[in-house]
Amino acid sequence: MTEQPVRSLCWPTDxxxxxxxxxxxxxxxxxxxxFWDADILDLDDKNKADTIIGTEEAFAxxxxxxxxxxxxxxxxxxxxxxxxxxxxxxxxxxYLSSLLPATSGLTVTGWRGCDTLCLEQYVNVPAGTIKLDDxxxxxxxxxxxxxxxxxxxxxxxVAAYEALExxxxxxxx
Numbered sequence: 001m002t003e004q005p006v007r008s009l010c011w012p013t014d015x016x017x018x019x020x021x022x023x024x025x026x027x028x029x030x031x032x033x034x035f036w037d038a039d040i041l042d043l044d045d046k047n048k049a050d051t052i053i054g055t056e057e058a059f060a061x062x063x064x065x066x067x068x069x070x071x072x073x074x075x076x077x078x079x080x081x082x083x084x085x086x087x088x089x090x091x092x093x094x095y096l097s098s099l100l101p102a103t104s105g106l107t108v109t110g111w112r113g114c115d116t117l118c119l120e121q122y123v124n125v126p127a128g129t130i131k132l133d134d135x136x137x138x139x140x141x142x143x144x145x146x147x148x149x150x151x152x153x154x155x156x157x158v159a160a161y162e163a164l165e166x167x168x169x170x171x172x173x
Contacts, residue, residue: 026071033068038083038145038162052168058127061096065119065147072113077157079108080148081121085141088166091133093141099129111149130169138170 008014041060042050053059063081086093097106105123132139143165149158 029069031069031071034158034160035066035068036147036160036162037064038062038081038147038164040083040143040164040167051166052170053130054172055130055132055169056127056172059125061123061125061145063119063121063123063145063147067113067117072117075113075149075157077111077152078150079111079119079121080150081106081123081145083143083145083164085130085143085167088140088142091136091139096123096125100125132169132171138168140166140168143167 039062040051040053041062042048042053043058043060045053061081061083065079083096084093085096097104100106100123105121108119108121111119142163144161144163146161147158148156148160151157
């Protein structure tokens with residue numbers, strides 16, 4: 001569709017901007033589809049669907065992103081993952097990133113779509129990372145994971161979240 005001359009962001013002093021401009025319409029589902037998933041993995045439990053984890057047990061978080069479409073191959077940026085924990089009841093919430101070192105795997109720096117359209121990040125959470133107050137033996141949290149693709153200038157190009165439901169942490173293993 002050809003538009004009437006409009007001041008260009010790239011060439012603002014050109015009053016004629018090529019006698020108007022034509023928008024290139026791209027079907028988003030065909031060129032930029034995204035699927036994503038996050039899971040908390042109880043590493044030492046026979047019941048992998050268990051949502052009760054001891055504070056002295058290690059666990060992992062797996063993040064997966066599947067990108068479909070040609071335009072992803074032209075993109076680059078940093079993927080940032082995190083998991084938020086909000087207690088059901090009193091007490092402050094927290095992000096897993098606030099408890100782990102920057103090198104834990106929550107960030108994929110310099111991702112390039114021309115290299116891969118499938119991302120899978122495992123973040124190992126050492127035993128003792130989740131702490132409970134001295135007077136609390138168990139805490140139930142509402143848990144959600146989030147993902148962001150940040151561009152080279154830092155703005156967020158893609159944002160997603162997934163509710164992981166409730167998890168209970170108890171003192172000990």
